[in-house]
Amino acid sequence: MAYLLVVEDDRELGELLLRVFGGAGYTADLAPDGQAGLHRALTRRYDLLIIDRGLPAIEGLDLLARLRRSGVPAPALILTALGTVADRVAGLDGGAEDYLVKPFELDELLARVRVLLRRPAAPAGHVLPVGGAEFDLITRTVTGGDGEPVTLSGRESDLLRLLAENPARVFTRREIVATVFPESTTETLADTYVHYLRRKLGPAVIATVRGAGYQLGRR
Incomplete structure (x- = not known):
């Protein structure tokens, strides 16, 4: 079973994502801001991170940068309304594996999650x-x-x-x-x-x- 962390300050969307991921067979936790996301990701092992950019407390790309510096290896999908080419490039260059712009289709989101979860994890030596x-x-x-x-x-x-x-x-x-x-x-x-x-x-x-x-x- 894969464990997902959703960092999203829109409560309605966050709860929808928890239901969607649960229905797809995943276990997902929801963090309502960047600080909570940082704490959860540093204290529990997740297989995938799904992070909004416009988060309270710690902005999404800043959160991802802190997690990478702390050695958190889980792949990350940025899920945000910021959809310009510059925004996408910033997200991918900031350490994310994928970038999906809101509004999005749930089927596409689940397909991207499946792709990211198929990627091999870092070996022990890394x-x-x-x-x-x-x-x-x-x-x-x-x-x-x-x-x-x-x-x-x-x-x-x-x-x-x-x-x-x-x-x-x-x-x-x-x-x-x-x-x-x-x-x-x-x-x-x-x-x-x-x-x-x-x-x-x-x-x-x-x-x-x-x-x-x-x-x-x-x-």
Whole structure:
């Protein structure tokens, strides 16, 4: 059974979500503000976090950043009325794995929850080598000997993990999209997120294998 934490200050919506998740076979807790969400997430293990952005006490992205710094590994879905491209980018770059804008269809929400819960959890060691750096799967940071840790978004982390766990393998764009973006068939997403990782970690972190795809490079 999966355990979900819903951090939502709209009481009516929060209670609706509890009923919907309960009907789908999940156990869900509701926190009415960011401070309560922080306390619950730090004192109980959850499989998925569903977080509003405009929360009292602690804003949603600030809450997520605090949880990531504290080593909370549960994937996060931002559920908010803030729906511009800049808002979505801020949410994904802030450590969320997915972003859904209100109003939304309950069937789509449940489908996204299923996708996030299918993703593998971080292994016990949770640190992978990436060239001369270390990639922490829980905090989603890459740390080398030459600077401050670099924080990755949820999808950037998923892509780097795929390559770092299979350093000798070349992945096609289709394989990357099927693994990292299972809800999409748009192969250019692979190119886009390779670009994001190279921008954050340097151009050599991912190697392009001409005519084949991408594999882990040397940072």
